[in-house]
Amino acid sequence: xxxxxxxxxxxxxxxxxxxxxxxxxxxxxxxxxxxxxxxxxxxxxxxxxxxxxxxxxxxxxxxxxxxxxxxxxxxxxxxxxxxxxxxxxxxxxxxxxxxxxxxxxxxxxxxxxxxxxxxxxxxxxxxxxxxxxxxxxxxxxxxxxxxxxxxxxxxxxxxxxxxxxxxxxxxxxxxxxxxxxxxxxxxxxxxxxxxxxxxxxxxxxxxxxxxxxxxxxxxxxxxxxxxxxxxxxxxxxxxxxxxxxxxxxxxxxxxxxxxxxxxxxxxxxxxxxxxxxxxxxxxxxxxxxxxxxxxxxxxxxxxxxxxxxxxxxxxxxxxxxxxxxxxxxxxxxxxxxxxxxxxxxxxxxxxxxxxxxxxxxxxxxxxxxxxxxxxxxxxxxxxxxxxxxxxxxxxxxxxxxxxxxxxx
Numbered sequence: 001x002x003x004x005x006x007x008x009x010x011x012x013x014x015x016x017x018x019x020x021x022x023x024x025x026x027x028x029x030x031x032x033x034x035x036x037x038x039x040x041x042x043x044x045x046x047x048x049x050x051x052x053x054x055x056x057x058x059x060x061x062x063x064x065x066x067x068x069x070x071x072x073x074x075x076x077x078x079x080x081x082x083x084x085x086x087x088x089x090x091x092x093x094x095x096x097x098x099x100x101x102x103x104x105x106x107x108x109x110x111x112x113x114x115x116x117x118x119x120x121x122x123x124x125x126x127x128x129x130x131x132x133x134x135x136x137x138x139x140x141x142x143x144x145x146x147x148x149x150x151x152x153x154x155x156x157x158x159x160x161x162x163x164x165x166x167x168x169x170x171x172x173x174x175x176x177x178x179x180x181x182x183x184x185x186x187x188x189x190x191x192x193x194x195x196x197x198x199x200x201x202x203x204x205x206x207x208x209x210x211x212x213x214x215x216x217x218x219x220x221x222x223x224x225x226x227x228x229x230x231x232x233x234x235x236x237x238x239x240x241x242x243x244x245x246x247x248x249x250x251x252x253x254x255x256x257x258x259x260x261x262x263x264x265x266x267x268x269x270x271x272x273x274x275x276x277x278x279x280x281x282x283x284x285x286x287x288x289x290x291x292x293x294x295x296x297x298x299x300x301x302x303x304x305x306x307x308x309x310x311x312x313x314x315x316x317x318x319x320x321x322x323x324x325x326x327x328x329x330x331x332x333x334x335x336x337x338x339x340x341x342x343x344x345x346x347x348x349x350x351x352x353x354x355x356x357x358x359x360x361x362x363x364x365x366x367x368x369x370x371x372x373x374x375x376x377x378x379x380x381x382x383x384x385x386x387x388x389x390x391x392x393x394x395x396x397x398x399x400x401x402x403x404x405x406x407x408x
Contacts, residue, residue: 015043015050033125088158092155094117110198119397135165138166164189167184190209193209227253239310241268250308296340311347376407
């Protein structure tokens with residue numbers, strides 16, 4: 001046992017989560033979640049986030065996971081290996097496995113920023129870690145992740161002794177786990193107000209401390225690059241633009257004009273800086289602070305037309321009860337966009353709602369075209385970048401989907 005191995009899961013020492021009869025099937029297929037309805041009882045004392053052995057109704061060992069008594073997801077699996085303990089060495093192994101894949105991607109694409117840990121798909125449920133240059137930004141989203149905070153931080157210090165650690169666990173999903181929202185410096189230097197990163201020949205400014213998510217939407221990297229194929233000498237509308245990644249890419253792709261729309265003036269100010277940082281012609285870029293839904297209707301009524309529209313809205317759906325309303329929202333906003341496109345124009349439309357499947361989203365866009373009185377062709381499909389992998393046993397990890405559509 002190494003110097004890091006302070007075990008929290010010695011054989012026979014753990015409380016047990018006993019599944020109801022017949023509720024072990026998904027775990028046997030190595031899905032990493034146990035829902036509350038699948039639990040028969042807890043044997044032994046286990047607090048929030050503590051490690052438990054998960055057994056079937058006959059007591060047969062299946063997995064080892066973290067208990068989340070306040071959540072509908074009652075346990076998240078750390079390991080399906082009975083010999084594996086959940087300790088600092090466990091997190092070191094997982095981090096090194098994750099880094100191996102990202103090293104290849106970073107070298108191939110010339111990246112200095114990427115998602116280092118993508119939760120369940122990297123075997124670390126409830127943990128998101130994004131790397132921005134020499135800064136590692138953590139989100140601990142589950143009771144288990146919070147309980148293992150010190151072990152994880154020790155592992156990060158071991159694997160990345162030169163990096164600064166900053167926490168952005170200030171997301172609402174923590175409330176479902178009975179956890180407070182928190183953010184701040186863990187170790188090293190405080191991130192600057194705006195940190196430049198590299199992405200596909202672009203420099204982009206990232207606000208780690210106050211920006212969306214961990215500071216930037218790394219998952220849209222490939223879609224931003226793909227935009228360049230469609231924009232040469234075109235008039236582009238960039239909806240929900242945030243800090244202008246799509247706009248910068250469109251300018252690099254030779255667009256005639258790009259109009260970026262967002263409700264945040266702070267984001268638009270950074271978008272303008274990003275255009276200048278890349279030595280692009282700012283006279284070709286407009287930055288409009290407005291509600292996208294209202295502005296699209298205004299543009300429609302004024303007879304405005306565009307050749308390319310990027311539609312990258314925030315998540316419209318947080319739970320199944322909101323799905324019907326989200327479908328209406330996606331349909332409405334895509335209908336408005338389709339109405340604004342010239343014949344032969346291209347709509348690049350996205351959904352980051354995990355409960356929205358690709359098939360359902362495609363149907364919504366198709367229905368939006370019918371309501372707009374236009375025919376469309378689906379010509380390309382998008383998903384989250386490769387540093388956001390989806391493990392086969394956890395299809396829910398695929399949350400970002402998008403289409404390039406040609407409007408007839």
